[in-house]
Amino acid sequence: MRLFPLLSLINIIYVHCSGYRPVVIVHGIMTGNLTLLHLASKIKWEHPDTKVYVPERFAGWSSLLPMWRQILELGEDIMNISYNHPEGINLIGYSQGGLIARGILEAFPDHNVKTFISLSAPQGGQYGTQFLHLFFKNMTKNTAYRLFYSKLGQHTSVGNYWRDPHHEKLYLKYSNFLPFVNNDETCPDTMYFKLGITNLKKLVLIGGPSDGVISPWQSSHFGYYDDDENVLELKDQISFQNDVLGLKTLNDSNRLEIISVDGVTHFDWHCNDSVIDNYIIPYLD
Template sequence: MKFTLLSYIVINLLIVTQSYKPVFLIHGIMTGSVCMDLIKARIEEKHPGTMVFNTDRFGGWSSLENMWYQAQQIGSDLINITQLYPEGIHLLGYSQGALLSRTILQAFPEHNVKNFISLSGPQAGQYGTDFLHLIFPDLALKSAFELFYSRVGQHTSVGNYWNDPYHQTLYKEYSQYLPYVNNEIKSNRSEEFKKGITKLNKMILIGGPDDNVITPWESSQFGYYGENNTVVNLIDRDIYKNDLIGLKTLDDAGRLKIITVPGVDHFMWHLNISIVDNFILPYLD
């Protein structure tokens, strides 16, 4: 009887520990894997047995390298991991790492990522003094385009997703990254970029009005500045209405989840246990 009971317990423990898919984490700009340690620890505590891969690539100043280069390097790591887990994995990125994560999904459409969680990432781009001065303290907001929309500026991650609403012609002429990954400019990879998104089980976009870094904060949910500096929400933008990267496809199928949480500063999203428990863990089955 003791052996039977012990066997029952062991079998059930194995079922529990094997029921959670692995999770791949990507940190934000000017940080490193250590900034994702709380999320990693909480996942391991609440979902015992979960394999959590917390990339240490492009920490600190190296996070300013070109976004395509970062996506290629980290994406290769992710694909190698997915080959070990044919049942699929989950992907979570924070801040710049959220945009980088989404790029990896598009650049590697053969991935088997099931759920993608974007935690306060500049998905529609960035245009704001608070963020700019974190990295370039002496650069003026209104003249930043002169640096970013140049060959030199396009070697930086920030320049890659700098989306100046007052210089959209230059943005589309010089930006080698964001207008392509958003399929605003068609390329020979546009269909692949869309496929990498539409194959997801779920995309979860988390952001909030008190972020104070992502500008506008709605960019974390694909909203962005329109005419007269007013913010246009996702469903009223071309990227959604024309289904450029598959967001409408996901939404129509109930696979796009938009979560707005007030009262959270940008530097606290990844350090807030209630955020992890309420808005991240439920999507890491």
Template sequence: MAEGSMERKCAFLLCVLMIYSCSAYRPVVVIHGVWDLRFSLDFLADMIQEEHPGTEVHVIDLLHGWKSLAPLWYQVKTFYAKILPIMQKAENGIILIGYSQGGVLSRGIIESMDHNITRFISLSSPQAGQYGDEFLRLIFPQYIKETAYELFYSKMGQSISVGNYWNDPHHQELYYKYSNYLPYLNNEVDGSYKKDYRKNFLKLEHLILIGGPDDGVITPWQSSHFAYFDENENVTEMRDQYYYRTDTFGLRTLDKAGKVTIYEVPGVIHTFWHHNVTVIQKCILPWLN
């Protein structure tokens, strides 16, 4: 009897530990990029659930295809409304993964909305902006990067999501005059929201930035690490950027506290980041707890 009783106790404890282990994972929310199909991020979600059984993974099913070109402030409000009930149920907060444009959109949610997002994983996202022909060919093949500012830096151009983070290094005056999204997230434009944006960004426990030199779409690819072109199209690293040096939205504070991790992964093209097993295993899964 004693031996059987001990076996039952061990089995019970094992079950309790398994339940606790599963429930210890925070819910994960994934936001897709521009032009993505409905099921494009299912591989990532399936792998997270396979490696971390019991994890709630929510791939937000909104604004696909042409709808992904809607203005980003509209998308921020739309996605936030969908994510809010998930956050309200998560006592320990949630983890947010934003792929490509979805990473820039995620930043809008983090900075402008009340949230309990603990970790933000930016997966090949143009956090410092975008300026490249490869990207334009996917959506606006009639334009080249040298002339795209004529469209994007206008009232009509700012009604297109891509225009909201198009950052032409040769027309910075127009960028700051017309762009109604990215310069505001960077707190480079005056407004009453600046303190709130910084405070909300600093709620993050950790920021994970993933990108690589063979991306082929994000231009410069270092934008995924908050680096960007100067006026001569030489890349200025994150820590030399004005918004980092002056800590406009809290990036420097997070970095100095050891809360920013940067992954540079060669050999991955843009459309395969969320299908690459090595990227998921080494750059994403370790942060999902």
């Protein structure tokens, strides 16, 4: 009796019936998991029986707590979810949640996240007055460094990834988060941070010029300002060319997708059906 054809059929049936990998979605700043219910429902509509988790930690004002605290606590939740899904999960992070999600990948490099979708997140940093006015009404981008580059300022999530291109030395001196997760500054965990990124099957970076909040909008693709506020794209940066974070490794192995979509404002990315249908769901295999 030949077992190979039978075993192959069983494998095909198992793969077909096992459905899509579970999805975890991390919300943005000053919001909560309710804002992501449309995205979650769209995923379940297109991928029936897919488990979608939308953690409710750090909603509202608590989203301004330090990034490392949010990463470690939410990371434990996601690792527990992963433990129950050894086949792997997919991870989506919107706005600040995209930076938190990326930090989780680095802080927990033994994760089993297969695809990470960063949706309009300040991966390269943030420098914009319009963004500040969401919660600091009287602050401007030119003066914000006075607060954020201090011990007090580093107790806010925004201060942790505020990157003033005109005060780079102060940024590197005081910021206890972004220079490290970007591997611009070395620490004992530097190689683990890189491993957390290179372990991905796919990294998808989504943003666009109509965003209006992430500044520069290319930060959603790891681009950022030079000291004259000219934008330096990711692939033109020395840190990319030296592969300090593993992004070049992903790019060279066709595991990095950089997607620009015009006409979408910052508060619409997670509820825009065209974005969801064309640039999110196709990557949730």
